[in-house]
Structures are given as C-alpha cells and as structure tokens.
Amino acid sequence: MIPIWPPELPKPQRAAFQQQFQDPRIRKRAETGPPGYRRRYSSVGQLVSLSIKVTRDQLAVFENFHQNDTALGSLPFVMPDPITDGWPLLTPDGEALLGPDDEPLLIAAHWLCLFGEAMPAVSKPGLHFVVAFPVTVMP
DSSP, X not given: OOOBOOTTSOOOOSTTOEEEEOOOEEEEOOSSSXXXXXXXXXXXXXXXXXXXXXXXXXXXXXXXXXXIISTTTTSOEEEEOTTTTTOBOBOTTSOBOBOTTSOBOBOOOEEEEEEOSSOOEEEOSSSSEEEXXXXXXXX
C-alpha cells in the first residue's frame, strides 16, 4: 500500500516552491560545430523543492510520515499537487463552475512522488518550524 500525505499537514509555501524537469538528454560528441543532444530517457520526473510551515504537533506528524510511513524517504507516496489541487474548475469565461449546492467544483490532483536526494531540513525562524524537502514527482 502506498502511503498518503497526512491531511494534517499544510500546503507547501509558495516562496520556496521550485520545479524543474529532470534532464532526459545526452550530449552527442562532435569534433566540430555546435553541441548536439539526443534523448536518453523516454519519460522523466520533475524535481520539486518544497517547504511547509508547521506547529510542533505537525512537525511530529511529518517526522512520523517520513521516518515510518516512507521508511526514511525510500518508499513512494501520494500527495496533493500543490499547484492544482483545490482550485476551482472554470468556464471558458473564467467563472467558477458550481455544483448542485451552488458551491464551486474543485480540482483534485495528486502526485506520486519520492523524497529527493537531500533529507528534510528543519529550521525554527520564529513561532513555527519550517521543513524544507525536495521530492521527485514520478512520470
């Protein structure tokens, strides 16, 4: 069974969010002229840097999830896509689509990911803790 990101944890902070694709290219060796590339892999993951601002209790939830549920980051897990999950569906005019109860219909999007090469780092800049960690979103 694949572990699921604990719902008690907050959404990642926008300021620390950074996303890039893994490089699927390999450079061709050429004696002269510009460099050339070819694809090395047919699919690649996305490398994402995240951070969350948590209370002491939430830090314990995160540590339990990382240490026990994902075996110190060696097992994949499912987490809400911080870019897409929870945003309203829109009409072509930009208006929110409403359900039968006149509430906006929200997008549900999830990532299958692994913790990245660096282990999570915890800092305490004030009243809360900040946990910074990289993940690789699987293709």
